[in-house]
Amino acid sequence: MTLDHYRKKRDFKKTPEPKGRSSTKRKKTIFVVQKHAARHLHYDFRLEQNGVLRSWAVPKGPSLDPKDKRLAVMTEDHPLEYANFEGIIPKGEYGAGTVAIWDQGNWEPISVEEDKLHFILHGKKMKGEWVLVRLKNDPKNWLLFKLK
């Protein structure tokens, strides 16, 4: 996992988003959900793994109702510092619009496989056991849902 894809999409002279640096081992792993009012409002769900934030765009946002499974479209890994980013990405830049933190905290893995992540979230809104599972139709498409 590298940040090449993330950096290629952005002009850091124009956007206030962090460029990111490589990180060292950390004890607790973080997650964040950022409400991103871009052309289409969505929620970016990000989990720290191997020094970067693995990222999914959730068009409808996470649901706290276990019956409600939400589409989560995998996007490029983001730097860890992005977890603290809030602000305005200027017009004409990639993802132009307002970014605000919607929830954040730590997470713990229960099982981490290539196509399925089962984990515990310790956020303000998102708590307990959650699953992200890759759909068969398109490798970018996953479902995010809470377990009962």
Ligand code: MN
């Ligand atoms: Mn976004």
